Amino acid sequence: MGKYHGKATTVVKPKTAEEVSKIVKHCCERRIGIVPQGGNTGMVGGSVPIGNELILNLGSMSKVRSFDPVSGILIADAGCILQSLMDYVAPHNHIMPLDLGGKGSCQIGGNVSTNAGGLRLLRYGSLHGSVLGLEVVLPDGTILDQLTTLRKDNTGYDLKQLFIGAEGTLGVITGVSLLTPPSPQASNNVILALPSFDNVLPLFKTVKQQLSEILSAFEFIDRTAYDLAVKHGQGRGLHDDEIKGAECFVLVETSGGRREHDEQKLNDLLETLLTSDEPLINTGVLSQNPAQFSSLWALREGITEAVSKEGKAYKYDISVPLSTFKDVVDITREHLRSKGLLHEKGVKHVIGFGHVGDGNLHLNVVADAYTLEIQNALEPFIYELVASHKGSVSAEHGIGAMKTHALHYSKSGVSIEWMKKLKQLFDPHGIMNPGKVLEMP
Ligand code: FAD
Ligand code: 2HG
Ligand code: ZN
Known part of the structure; x- marks a missing residue:
């Protein structure tokens, strides 16, 4: 980074x-x-x-x-x-x-x-x-x-x-x-282009219902994250005409016991999604072979690398209610705009992607450089936003050196007190990774 x-x-x-x-x-x-x-x-x-x-x-x-x-x-x-x-x-x-x-x-x-x-x-x-x-x-x-x-x-x-x-x-x-x-005996994946973020929740519900035991991943990519991944050569994108008007994407993976059975389930799902009165998706592209399977995953897994190639990233790995994913990204973007930082003082993009199935959003602010002005605009703003949703300021990346000062947004005073007591018990001289997770005493 x-x-x-x-x-x-x-x-x-x-x-x-x-x-x-x-x-x-x-x-x-x-x-x-x-x-x-x-x-x-x-x-x-x-x-x-x-x-x-x-x-x-x-x-x-x-x-x-x-x-x-x-x-x-x-x-x-x-x-x-x-x-x-x-x-x-x-x-x-x-x-x-x-x-x-x-x-x-x-x-x-x-x-x-x-x-x-x-x-x-x-x-x-x-x-x-x-x-x-x-x-x-x-x-x-x-x-x-x-x-x-x-x-x-x-x-x-x-x-x-x-x-x-x-x-x-x-x-x-x-x-x-x-x-x-x-x-798993068989793994498949499909990328779905959605006309609106509002469709993500009903889509998740339908996908869970129809794929049940074979569903193994449900990953969210907003349009800007998708465009950055494609721009920086991560995986294979969809054709331009297929993604016209798509606001976001979902990558669904299945892992099951019998290929024909799983493919049938995925095809049935696609049919339901495309033919209902108000289709939840614009299009869905099913991988046809192992190379396409890997290429679809590369698109999702490559976002981090694409972001690094685009600039310096302020990363917020947060747990918030699924329904607020888009709002959190939009509110952050508007906040930066109101501070005169978006597209003016180095901030290039505000993107959202992540593990929808786990309620984990990766909010990345991509800028030309790390500056105190951008950092001060983002923090504690984002942590307060997360706390207002009773979320977590670190869903999966940890606290490290970055978030020691923000721990209290997600942990009560009593919890932090007991964390400190445990640290003191195991490491009374404070030699083990000092200044990480808990602030230096
Ligand atoms: P390091 O970065 O070396 O260390 C991480 C922390 O663990 C440090 O505090 C270090 O002191 C401690 N540590 C390391 N080894 C030990 C040890 N043996 N004993 C005690 N402490 C130790 N994370 C996710 O959760 N989900 C993702 O999807 C994800 N995707 C990623 C994608 C990319 C492209 C990248 C670059 C990172 C991603 N990460 C993801 C971040 C994730 O935290 C790390 O990738 C990984 O878990 C850290 O492992 P590491 O060996 O690199 O640890
Ligand atoms: C992922 O899910 C990783 O791809 C990285 O957790 C998230 O780069 C990030 O912000
Ligand atoms: Zn992640």
């Missing part, structure tokens, strides 16, 4: 949990701050030091420890790249329970530490459910071995949950045990 810059002088790349333990113990004794770092794809500056902390990069811990093809339980080093784990389990007819655009670089330890959501959450749920166990080096160097493979284990407090989404503030994750689902 080119937004966060650290001042670290030292990076260590340990190969085992024991080496991590020794490094952390050394740092604990000397009160040296540590920033655990995975693939460095996070969007809130969590993996970038604030001062001159030591960077502890997990990239050299990249071995699969075991895989059980019957249960689908995978145990891997935290530094394994998500895409390589996908490739590892594929020949066993399994998939990873999460998928996201950064899969070629992000690591499973980073995914767990940010509790990454992504494109499959609608179907397979969050990592709080898929992760069965963790191995963690605690801030004093002790190794907490909870690398269990049990599906059921109600033996008191479930400590591992604390590290899922802790963004490296409570310890370093060195190993992950997780449940991988069986590969």
Whole structure:
């Protein structure tokens, strides 16, 4: 993103949990701050030091420890790249329970530490459910071995949950045990062009009803986001005449047991959508082969890259009621216009896309540069808007360095107080990723 810059002088790349333990113990004794770092794809500056902390990069811990093809339980080093784990389990007819655009670089330890959501959450749920166990080096160097493979284990407090989404503030994750689902026998996708955002909600309802158990993703792309993705060569767009008058797009994926059955369901859905009295869509294009399937996904997954090519992005990853997605984008755009910033002082676009099925909107403001004037116009304006909808200021990217001051918009004073007590308990010297999630004391 080119937004966060650290001042670290030292990076260590340990190969085992024991080496991590020794490094952390050394740092604990000397009160040296540590920033655990995975693939460095996070969007809130969590993996970038604030001062001159030591960077502890997990990239050299990249071995699969075991895989059980019957249960689908995978145990891997935290530094394994998500895409390589996908490739590892594929020949066993399994998939990873999460998928996201950064899969070629992000690591499973980073995914767990940010509790990454992504494109499959609608179907397979969050990592709080898929992760069965963790191995963690605690801030004093002790190794907490909870690398269990049990599906059921109600033996008191479930400590591992604390590290899922802790963004490296409570310890370093060195190993992950997780449940991988069986590969679907057939996957299809279709891109739908909608005349109006008002159709998204009724569309979601109809799609859920008609596709039921085979629905695996329902992703939203507004017109500006779509145009940017096409402009910067991400995936294959629709023909110009097909998208005339389209205000937004929805990408639907199905994953099921029998190709003919699933295709029939998708075709029936398209027919319903196109032939009803007031059609919910202008057009729908079904992928016809694996290349087209990937190309449709590339269009959605490539928005982040397209945005980076277009300029500098102010990213707001928020949970708000589905019905307000368009309003939130429009209100932000009008707010910037009223401040004289839109198309005048560097702001180029305000776009919305994201995981409709999970109520997660990615609001991106694309500008020529990061400036204090734009930032001050956006914050706390957007956080107050989110709070007015009782939403979350971070749906899936975490708090990192970017949102520590905004935590209170989504968490009560009591919650923050107990978060601080937990941090103090695990990390009394405050060496573990200082200044992330919670403001420096
Ligand atoms: P990093 O960026 O290196 O670190 C992230 C945080 O985790 C930091 O606070 C770091 O200190 C901590 N951390 C990393 N490894 C460890 C460890 N082993 N132990 C303890 N702490 C650790 N996110 C989503 O949720 N959904 C998406 O759909 C999505 N799509 C993306 C698409 C693109 C193109 C990109 C670039 C990013 C996307 N992300 C998405 C952001 C997402 O947070 C990261 O991609 C990913 O989960 C972070 O993994 P990482 O290994 O890069 O972690
Ligand atoms: C996605 O869903 C990611 O594509 C990235 O979470 C979102 O770039 C963003 O704002
Ligand atoms: Zn996302």
